[in-house]
Amino acid sequence: MNSTVLRAAARYGTPLYLYDFDVIERQVVRLRRALGPRFELAYAVKANPSLGILYFLRKFGLSSDVASKGELLAARRAGCPPSKILSTGPAKSDADIEALVRARVSIIHAEGEWELEQLEKIAKRARRTVRVGLRLNPPWGIAEKRVMIGGSGAKKFGFDLASAARVLRRKESFPHLEICGFQVFNASNVLGARLLVENTRRVLALALSLSKKFDVPLRTVDFGGGFGVPYAENEKPLDLGILRKGLGGIAKWAAGESRFRGTCFVFEPGRFLVAEAGVYVVKVLGTKKSRGVDYVLVDGGVHHFLRPLLLGTTHRVRLVGRARGRTRSLPTLSRKSLVLAGPLCTSLDVLHPAARLPLPERGDLLAFENAGAYGYTESMPLFLSHEWPAEVGVRKGRLALLRRPPRVADLQARQKTPF
Secondary structure, eight states, rough: EEEEEHHHHHOOOOEEEEEEEHHHHHHHHHHHHOOOOTTTEEGGGGGGOOOHHHHHHHTTOEEESSSSHHHHHHHHHTTTTTGEEEESSOOOOOOHHHHHHTTTTTTEEEEEEHHHHHHHHHHHHHHHEEEEEEOOOOOOOOOOOOOOOOSSSOOOBBBOOOHHHHHHHHHGGGGTTTEEEEEOOOOOOOOHHHHHHHHHHHHHHHHHHHHHHHTOOSEEOOOOOOBOOSTTTTTTOHHHHHHHHHHHHHHHHTTOGGGGOOOOEEEESSHHHGGGEEEEEEEEEEEEEETTTEEEEOOOOOOTOHHHHHHHHHEEEEEESSSSSSSOOOOOOEEEEEEEEEEESSSTEEEEEEEEEOOOOOOOOEEEEESSSSSGGGGGGGGGGOOOOOEEEEEEEEEEEEEEEOOOOHHHHTOOOOO
């Protein structure tokens, strides 16, 4: 892929995000094979809402999981029909709820009693019956290396089981809501296939128990996402063979339970489908040594690629070569521990604190891997008013611009001096 990175940088400049659509297709095929026909996929738009990616994933028939009216708009622009859209989010505004109800999405996962009250008011005003699932926050889950969704104790996500029981006892007080399913999304970036299988089994058992106790029809049971990808050098990829075998056993068990007949079993992958497809590409501006430490200064930073700083985890990075002009052979020996730092006026602007690379030269490119999820749109590009990175796709060697970045001058033109 190095030659593609060089071509993209020469054509669109740096910094940039580059997504390999062939890798996305590979990941969709691999995960579908592992899950089998009993489980459906709804792409978590939050992972990467680039319109080009959303449109590409629609070709494979995936549903969309949206967390805001903005993501709903993106999914609809990409051609996803409302019947293939579901919604999850811990603090939906009235505008979010109204947009979801108006669009007639397949199901809205409610996360609190106040939200059910608002859903009832808005559904009544719209004279519609809205399908609702309860997002549950059980006292168990999958331990995360870095807590992003899971963890023990109280959290902002979903109903704890006591609250869910209280709501279900009075579900008739919501005449415009059809409570018809449950969701448990309690971990992110899990690399243990057996952990995912066991969690799926427990979620199904919980949904079945609540369905029987409170006479709730099970149109959907949603297991959230959590399929992980390895970021660190020593991490092993998710074993899809173990996942396939374990979920196959669960599907057989579920086939014998009458309450699961016609139930849609849903997973919401995001990271697994797009993370490994993306790289964040920067250009070396210069190198320096400070008190014995080697610094490599590059034209991009945490304002474009925040995840390494936000989570305290590094991404693998490779030295690509020269962006323009005379090429040179890259050194393979004399690898050093390098601090890769960006242009921001803060010491927090470090993309990698100890990258083991040959010392690059000015004009060389560095590519940070696994940047296709929670990269571009998890960033803070307004900081210091640098230009934004472009988003570029590649499919079978053909490059295409996915998002033309707004120029700083255009952003400033939208501001006013009223006083």
